[in-house]
Amino acid sequence: MKDYKFDTKAIHSGYEIEKSTHSVVPPLYLTNAYQFDNVDHAQSLFELKEEGNIYTRLQNPTNDILEKKISELEDGVGALAFSTGHAAIFNTIINLAENGDEIVSSNQIYGGAINLFGVTLERLGIKVKFVNPNNLDEWENAVTDKTKAFFFEIVGNPNASVVDIEAVASIAHKNGIPVIVDSTFTTPYLCKPIHYGADIVIHSATKFLGGHSAVMGGIVVDSGKFVYKNNKRFPRYNEPDQSYHGIVFADLKETAFIARLRALIMRDIGASLSPFNAFMLIMGIETLSLRMRKHCDNAKRVAEYLLSNPNVSFVNYPSLENSPYKNLADKYLSNGCGSVFTFGLKGGRETGKKFINSLKLFRHVANVGDVRSLVIHPATTTHSQLSSQQLIDAGISEDTVRLSIGIEDIDDIINDLEQAINIATNK
Numbered sequence: 284m285k286d287y288k289f290d291t292k293a294i295h296s297g298y299e300i301e302k303s304t305h306s307v308v309p310p311l312y313l314t315n316a317y318q319f320d321n322v323d324h325a326q327s328l329f330e331l332k333e334e335g336n337i338y339t340r341l342q343n344p345t346n347d348i349l350e351k352k353i354s355e356l357e358d359g360v361g362a363l364a365f366s367t368g369h370a371a372i373f374n375t376i377i378n379l380a381e382n383g384d385e386i387v388s389s390n391q392i393y394g395g396a397i398n399l400f401g402v403t404l405e406r407l408g409i410k411v412k413f414v415n416p417n418n419l420d421e422w423e424n425a426v427t428d429k430t431k432a433f434f435f436e437i438v439g440n441p442n443a444s445v446v447d448i449e450a451v452a453s454i455a456h457k458n459g460i461p462v463i464v465d466s467t468f469t470t471p472y473l474c475k476p477i478h479y480g481a482d483i484v485i486h487s488a489t490k491f492l493g494g495h496s497a498v499m500g501g502i503v504v505d506s507g508k509f510v511y512k513n514n515k516r517f518p519r520y521n522e523p524d525q526s527y528h529g530i531v532f533a534d535l536k537e538t539a540f541i542a543r544l545r546a547l548i549m550r551d552i553g554a555s556l557s558p559f560n561a562f563m564l565i566m567g568i569e570t571l572s573l574r575m576r577k578h579c580d581n582a583k584r585v586a587e588y589l590l591s592n593p594n595v596s597f598v599n600y601p602s603l604e605n606s607p608y609k610n611l612a613d614k615y616l617s618n619g620c621g622s623v624f625t626f627g628l629k630g631g632r633e634t635g636k637k638f639i640n641s642l643k644l645f646r647h648v649a650n651v652g653d654v655r656s657l658v659i660h661p662a663t664t665t666h667s668q669l670s671s672q673q674l675i676d677a678g679i680s681e682d683t684v685r686l687s688i689g690i691e692d693i694d695d696i697i698n699d700l701e702q703a704i705n706i707a708t709n710k
């Protein structure tokens with residue numbers, strides 16, 4: 284499929300018509316275990332000498348289609364599907380870091396990820412240093428001998444701040460550190476982080492990839508470009524792994540990370556994706572580019588409308604002329620800036636509350652990336668477990684309202700916003 288363009292790959296990649304069933308749509312295999320040809324075959328599968336299905340925690344034919352599809356769309360060498368985006372993040376981190384190690388992360392990320400990093404990883408002995416992703420000195424100064432990865436979102440949650448991927452990646456690579464990018468808000472249709480130096484790309488497939496808020500899932504894609512062999516930061520990759528027949532994962536070269544993630548971490552932690560959800564996500568990705576184009580068109584129109592409304596105090600959308608991220612958006616997001624962003628109403632918290640309560644079409648939920656338009660007040664919900672300093676660092680104020688613009692008719696979306704703004708501001 285390599286020579287085809289994105290829209291074609293989104294539909295066809297990852298699946299060849301099955302010789303036995305001739306099914307055109309990728310089949311859903313609700314299956315756990317797979318018969319071995321004989322004892323030698325079983326042994327060779329267990330020793331990773333041969334590829335094949337053993338048990339669905341490790342591989343499943345439907346999950347395999349999803350993994351190959353997203354890996355091709357991101358130009359990676361392999362992918363692994365997880366039960367949720369959070370599981371994808373946690374398992375990626377523990378494939379690189381352990382007790383005593385450090386991660387450097389952007390402070391403008393998903394609220395749940397800030398908790399995962401600051402609370403649970405901390406308790407496991409993995410220290411996460413948070414930095415302002417647009418201050419390159421902070422990344423540089425946070426590096427120590429123990430640093431095992433850089434982590435950021437290209438378009439940050441919730442304010443749609445854009446990170447200079449190439450600049451951050453060059454600091455990481457100069458220090459022999461891999462770069463993890465959470466590309467949930469962008470999807471491979473808007474940005475392919477691997478082209479700009481990302482080594483590992485993560486998606487909460489729950490959002491735009493599935494697209495319809497029906498199933499949860501997470502995906503990790505490996506660029507295959509990071510060299511673990513003889514890298515002093517990664518002794519585990521360079522010594523024989525006694526829990527896996529003495530295999531040296533770094534010797535697998537470009538698949539070292541993703542093979543270890545599956546063979547060791549998925550084997551032991553087991554946060555695998557249900558094949559049913561994999562099937563739903565495959566269906567979602569088939570229409571990804573159509574949906575993303577409409578999401579981005581609608582979001583841009585809404586951002587421009589809000590900017591022109593005298594009751595609005597600020598709008599954070601990267602492609603607006605007044606955005607501090609306009610240049611970075613032009614460079615990295617030429618297909619559009621996504622549909623998740625924030626704005627505020629003059630009058631602060633109470634006006635914002637009245638506004639959300641007055642919306643009719645928008646769904647008031649803790650979610651993004653749905654075909655439906657969504658709204659939430661981050662300071663009291665998605666980011667409510669953050670300290671007041673963390674809220675300031677993440678750029679969230681009392682009056683910040685987060686929107687995730689859907690693919691309904693733009694007139695209906697804007698009319699709904701307008702009537703709610705009018706009620707909230709007593710017009």
Ligand SMILES: *Cc1c(COP(=O)(O)O)cnc(C)c1O
Nearest residue numbers: 367368369393465467487489500
């Ligand atoms: C939702 C989300 C996650 C977590 O994914 P789940 O599928 O909800 O576990 C991680 N990162 C970003 C940017 C998200 O929006």
